[in-house]
Amino acid sequence: MGTDTLINLHSHTIYSDGDFTIEQLAAAAERSGVTHLAITDHFETSKVHCLRVNHFNDYLQEIEEARRRHPRVKLLAGVEIDTDPVRCDLETLPVEMLNQLNIVLFEYVDDNGSTLETLAPLLSQLTPLRGLAHMDIERIYAGKDPEAVAQRFGDFDMFVEVNTAWPYRRDGAPFYERAADYYRAFHGRVKVSVGADVHHSLAEVGNLVLPYRFIRRHGLERDLLF
Numbered sequence: 001m002g003t004d005t006l007i008n009l010h011s012h013t014i015y016s017d018g019d020f021t022i023e024q025l026a027a028a029a030e031r032s033g034v035t036h037l038a039i040t041d042h043f044e045t046s047k048v049h050c051l052r053v054n055h056f057n058d059y060l061q062e063i064e065e066a067r068r069r070h071p072r073v074k075l076l077a078g079v080e081i082d083t084d085p086v087r088c089d090l091e092t093l094p095v096e097m098l099n100q101l102n103i104v105l106f107e108y109v110d111d112n113g114s115t116l117e118t119l120a121p122l123l124s125q126l127t128p129l130r131g132l133a134h135m136d137i138e139r140i141y142a143g144k145d146p147e148a149v150a151q152r153f154g155d156f157d158m159f160v161e162v163n164t165a166w167p168y169r170r171d172g173a174p175f176y177e178r179a180a181d182y183y184r185a186f187h188g189r190v191k192v193s194v195g196a197d198v199h200h201s202l203a204e205v206g207n208l209v210l211p212y213r214f215i216r217r218h219g220l221e222r223d224l225l226f
């Protein structure tokens with residue numbers, strides 16, 4: 001785990017607001033030596049064009065076909081859930097569908113979306129790996145003890161992303177770099193993921209040098225999900 005893997009667990013396809021097909025992303029992962037790629041299209045939100053329930057089976061089937069064509073890549077089936085209740089009806093999300101996935105990302109948790117406590121009834125029914133996408137941890141938990149934040153994420157069994165996408169930075173520094181004290185507190189308690197949040201460039205699939213440098217610098221290799 002961590003030393004012989006290269007993971008990218010956040011990507012979007014034409015099923016939501018990405019520009020490429022599942023097959024194109026899987027092929028790009030294989031070319032660039034990515035060992036684990038998660039397809040995580042937006043699901044049932046009014047925020048952007050997204051995967052809807054009626055296309056869910058096609059989505060899973062396409063992921064399965066790409067798995068067969070690219071056996072060197074461990075392809076994970078996932079979605080990203082918008083936790084703003086105005087845009088996504090969290091109470092009617094189809095749990096039995098979500099439980100066919102390998103991974104579920106949650107965005108805007110504790111930050112204009114829902115709190116972890118509000119999500120608890122949904123989380124308690126979910127079996128896939130679940131994690132917090134592109135959080136601005138330093139801002140959201142300003143003044144809070146990193147140890148307490150780590151404890152809370154651990155209690156909810158949530159992993160945390162190192163998300164490298166361009167929007168997720170403040171004053172020129174990526175959110176994850178700003179929150180290094182928190183990531184160090186995650187060591188041994190909260191799993192860490194790497195996600196490029198691929199949308200518009202196939203080069204993003206394997207462009208993972210900076211997040212892996214961060215992970216090594218803070219001794220988090222063994223905290224990676226894979």
Ligand SMILES: [Zn+2]
Nearest residue numbers: 010012080197
């Ligand atoms: Zn995303």
